[in-house]
Amino acid sequence: MSFSSEVKSELARTAFGKSCCASAELAGIIRSCGAIHIEGKGDLGVRLVTENAAVARRIKTLLSERFSADASLLVGEHSFARGRRAYALHLSGKRGGNRILRETDIVKPAGSRRHMEEGLSERFFRKKCCRKALLRGLFLGAGTVSDPKSGYNLELVFADEATAASARKLFGSFTDLKAGVRQRRGRIVVYLKDSEQIKDVLTIMGAHAKLLAFEDVRLMKELRGRTNRVNNCELANVDRALATSSRELDAIQSIRRRNLLDELPSGLLDTALIRLDHPDATLAELGALHTPPIGKSAVSARMKRIEKFAEEG
Numbered sequence: 001m002s003f004s005s006e007v008k009s010e011l012a013r014t015a016f017g018k019s020c021c022a023s024a025e026l027a028g029i030i031r032s033c034g035a036i037h038i039e040g041k042g043d044l045g046v047r048l049v050t051e052n053a054a055v056a057r058r059i060k061t062l063l064s065e066r067f068s069a070d071a072s073l074l075v076g077e078h079s080f081a082r083g084r085r086a087y088a089l090h091l092s093g094k095r096g097g098n099r100i101l102r103e104t105d106i107v108k109p110a111g112s113r114r115h116m117e118e119g120l121s122e123r124f125f126r127k128k129c130c131r132k133a134l135l136r137g138l139f140l141g142a143g144t145v146s147d148p149k150s151g152y153n154l155e156l157v158f159a160d161e162a163t164a165a166s167a168r169k170l171f172g173s174f175t176d177l178k179a180g181v182r183q184r185r186g187r188i189v190v191y192l193k194d195s196e197q198i199k200d201v202l203t204i205m206g207a208h209a210k211l212l213a214f215e216d217v218r219l220m221k222e223l224r225g226r227t228n229r230v231n232n233c234e235l236a237n238v239d240r241a242l243a244t245s246s247r248e249l250d251a252i253q254s255i256r257r258r259n260l261l262d263e264l265p266s267g268l269l270d271t272a273l274i275r276l277d278h279p280d281a282t283l284a285e286l287g288a289l290h291t292p293p294i295g296k297s298a299v300s301a302r303m304k305r306i307e308k309f310a311e312e313g
């Protein structure tokens, strides 16, 4: 199962919450994966399509438990799912479609007529509990989130601009969430690419188990990145130390070949002999081998004088 499906399966098991929130979630679901049609005699039906079995079950339960509406469930291949299995729920007007559309503010009475609204009702933006449920509904119907192992992307894909604009506004209503919008094959994609923001969305929707899994992978990646940086840095230091040591050894050996070691001042001679015995030691280690011990800057200064002596002597 993909990371996305796992998140949806977890969300499909969360509690429906208060009745205001149940309406908000349902509105999000209908706007993201639903289509409304006229059944004749003024009845309005709703058809909801999802590729996720757990999501289909949640929608069916949400409708029956919280709205006493009975949707028929069809399993089959659907053009939307490009040959993959899809679940279609059909809610007819008489069995609750008319009422559900009113309760989710998708259809509003306008005098003796009815008016079809666009996007998501302001009503669901007023309370934080409803905004969370609305976001969960939109994600269940139109959302995907990449596996953190391969990258950071959470997106909601909509067919209509008004719902996409509502979704963007919804993200913006939470602290530090700023969604981008782009077109893809005639659809509108509302997306987040920042790992911290994606974590926030998983928390808001209530996907706590997947949030932990997401965080584990993210930390692992960060740690690996840091370890590589540290290793590279350490290797660079080692390379530098080795280059210095071999330059010092060259200088000392050239002095020795010319039998000039005895002409070195006694302090420098000590340092040169210690270096010959310890070609891999760091300056600090060389310093500690002196009697009495000297600091690494003193060793460094002596080495410079030895190299100068080798060049001039």
Ligand SMILES: [Zn+2]
Pocket: 018, 019, 020, 021, 022, 024, 127, 128, 129, 130, 131
């Ligand atoms: Zn609420």
